[in-house]
Amino acid sequence: MTQSLTPQITPEISSRKPSPDDFEKPAIPDLTNVTIDNSEPVDNLISEKQQRLLVSSLYSSFNVSEPFLATANVGLFYAANKPPLVPDIMLSLGVTLPEDWSEKKDQSYFTWNFGKSPEIVVEIVSNKVGNELGNELGTKLKDYSQARVGYYVVFDPFHYLGKPNLYIYQLKGINYQLISTNWLEEIGLGLTIWEGEFEGKSYQWLRWCDEQGQILLIGDEKVALEKQRADQEKQRADEEKQRADQERKRVEYLEEILRSQGINF
Structure with a gap:
């Protein structure tokens, strides 16, 4: 008994890369009756x-x-x-x-x-x-x-x-x-x-x-922090100025003592 053989067909393999158009895009739902705010x-x-x-x-x-x-x-x-x-x-x-x-x-x-x-x-x-x-x-x-x-x-x-x-x-x-x-x-x-x-x-x-x-x-905290930093910087500057004034007065006092003793410079 002779068997009938079905020829095997090898599918053609394409080297083309798939594009987005090859895939079915998901349907966009109809939102007409959708409640978004209850x-x-x-x-x-x-x-x-x-x-x-x-x-x-x-x-x-x-x-x-x-x-x-x-x-x-x-x-x-x-x-x-x-x-x-x-x-x-x-x-x-x-x-x-x-x-x-x-x-x-x-x-x-x-x-x-x-x-x-x-x-x-x-x-x-x-x-x-x-x-x-x-x-x-x-x-x-x-x-x-x-x-x-x-x-x-x-x-x-x-x-x-x-x-x-x-x-x-x-x-x-x-x-x-x-x-x-x-x-x-x-x-x-x-x-x-x-x-x-x-x-x-x-x-x-x-x-x-x-x-x-x-x-x-938050915004208010950032503003408060910046104000605190500015206040601290002002306080530091005031303290520096106070120390400079004290030093200047000390030098002027010493100069006055030296002049009173006839020492000129």
Whole structure:
């Protein structure tokens, strides 16, 4: 019995490099019925002040060569078929704001428009709902990992979650891992608990810091620091002038004594 053999056809291999046009571009979601602002009030006064402190200090003192976006309570849309996350604080490096804000697609953080996920989000625990089985250390931990946010920070000023008041997670693969350092190497920023006064309220605030632990100052603090330096410089100059005047008077006194003794020079 003779078998019929099917000829083997070797596919032609092209040396041409693929171009962006060879790949199917993702469809841009229709945002017509998407709610980007649900008009919910802020949690409490401490949380509201804490958010402004973190955002304003970045714009005042974060020395980075690339543009960045820092926001408070802005929607983070990471998937077309999922509701947005609304972090208390969000920082994204290497992105710029659109010049025209008239369109809905430019009024929130849509990852497909900015081309990347944020580097870090911060959630501030303001009530007992934020527990390990609930929000900040539960569902939000999972949600932000799915959004591919590099660092997830939970600040618990009232210790609703336990003894620690600061939790820092870093994305490792597809899951977050709790880390022991407060220095975020990939971002060039650190976090520290700072006890001091902000807008007339003395408290233990969460602050950005550099690698040496020096806090990033807000505008008012920078002005106050410059004034302090100027006052110290003026005081130093006044002291130098006072010493010079005293020396001049001492020399004049000695000259007068010598003249009284008939010694001329």
